[in-house]
Amino acid sequence: MSQLPRPVRLAGAGADAEQACPLGVCDGSGWILGPEDVARPCECRERRIARRRARGVASTIPRKYRTVSFDAPPVSNMERDPARAPVYRAVKEFVESIDERLTEGEGLWLMGDVGTGKTTLAMLVSKAAVEAGHTGAIYSLPRLLSRIRRTYDADAGEQSYLEFFERLTEVDLLHIDDLGAEKRSDWVLEQLYAIINERYETQRSVVVTTNLSQEALEEQIGPRTVSRLVEICGDPLPLFGDDMRYAV
Ligand SMILES: Nc1ncnc2c1ncn2[C@@H]1O[C@H](COP(=O)(O)OP(=O)(O)O)[C@@H](O)[C@H]1O
Numbered sequence: 001m002s003q004l005p006r007p008v009r010l011a012g013a014g015a016d017a018e019q020a021c022p023l024g025v026c027d028g029s030g031w032i033l034g035p036e037d038v039a040r041p042c043e044c045r046e047r048r049i050a051r052r053r054a055r056g057v058a059s060t061i062p063r064k065y066r067t068v069s070f071d072a073p074p075v076s077n078m079e080r081d082p083a084r085a086p087v088y089r090a091v092k093e094f095v096e097s098i099d100e101r102l103t104e105g106e107g108l109w110l111m112g113d114v115g116t117g118k119t120t121l122a123m124l125v126s127k128a129a130v131e132a133g134h135t136g137a138i139y140s141l142p143r144l145l146s147r148i149r150r151t152y153d154a155d156a157g158e159q160s161y162l163e164f165f166e167r168l169t170e171v172d173l174l175h176i177d178d179l180g181a182e183k184r185s186d187w188v189l190e191q192l193y194a195i196i197n198e199r200y201e202t203q204r205s206v207v208v209t210t211n212l213s214q215e216a217l218e219e220q221i222g223p224r225t226v227s228r229l230v231e232i233c234g235d236p237l238p239l240f241g242d243d244m245r246y247a248v
């Protein structure tokens with residue numbers, strides 16, 4: 001019988017799905033078969049193991065953002081808008097060097113008004129990371145916090161708080177959308193600090209979007225957490241202007 005072609009699987013189509021070798025070296029199994037049928041590990045194998053460990057964190061790009069690209073509207077329009085072009089270029093450069101950026105633990109911080117394209121740009125970063133074979137966790141802050149709360153009353157067999165925390169801090173990229181969009185409480189401050197500080201100390205990348213200015217964010221999530229974000233992400237990339245959700 002003739003061999004069927006290998007099915008092509010989409011990145012993010014499910015954490016379990018075996019993906020084609022991101023380096024184009026092995027057959028997707030993580031092993032390279034040598035002479036006398038001796039197998040040696042492909043360089044992609046470590047990434048595969050990391051991906052398996054990252055099960056239990058959300059890493060799928062929401063449907064709305066799956067098809068966005070730097071080269072097509074609406075994102076490509078940013079390049080011609082003098083107010084947004086610098087941010088467009090900074091994010092594009094980040095994506096073009098995604099491997100190095102993640103290895104160095106560098107992140108991005110998109111700040112600005114509602115409807116200016118922050119989430120769209122951040123999703124482009126997450127998409128590039130997942131497509132390059134890195135592990136990622138993608139959450140809006142409210143969703144992340146309710147996920148953490150759920151681990152508290154986890155039954156036996158379900159993921160415990162510690163397991164979830166470990167996975168969240170181990171992935172190559174943590175993407176938190178809408179930072180500051182949550183009622184402030186000691187518990188929230190503590191959670192965020194623990195996550196961001198752990199990633200800061202282990203030099204792991206973070207991408208955040210927020211409607212708040214740096215000062216307002218310090219007020220909302222605490223200066224200790226914000227100062228670590230500045231270390232990881234550098235200065236916030238500002239996106240201001242009209243809400244494009246209402247643009248014709
Ligand atoms: N450069 C752009 N030009 C026009 N519309 C855009 C652009 N970038 C994103 N959009 C659209 O504007 C809306 C808001 O984008 P989003 O990224 O969710 O904004 P934010 O996260 O800043 O609130 C979405 O419907 C998105 O498709």
Ligand SMILES: [Mg+2]
Pocket residue numbers: 118119120177178209
């Ligand atoms: Mg948003």
Ligand SMILES: [Zn+2]
Pocket residue numbers: 021022023024025026027028029030031042043044045
């Ligand atoms: Zn491989």
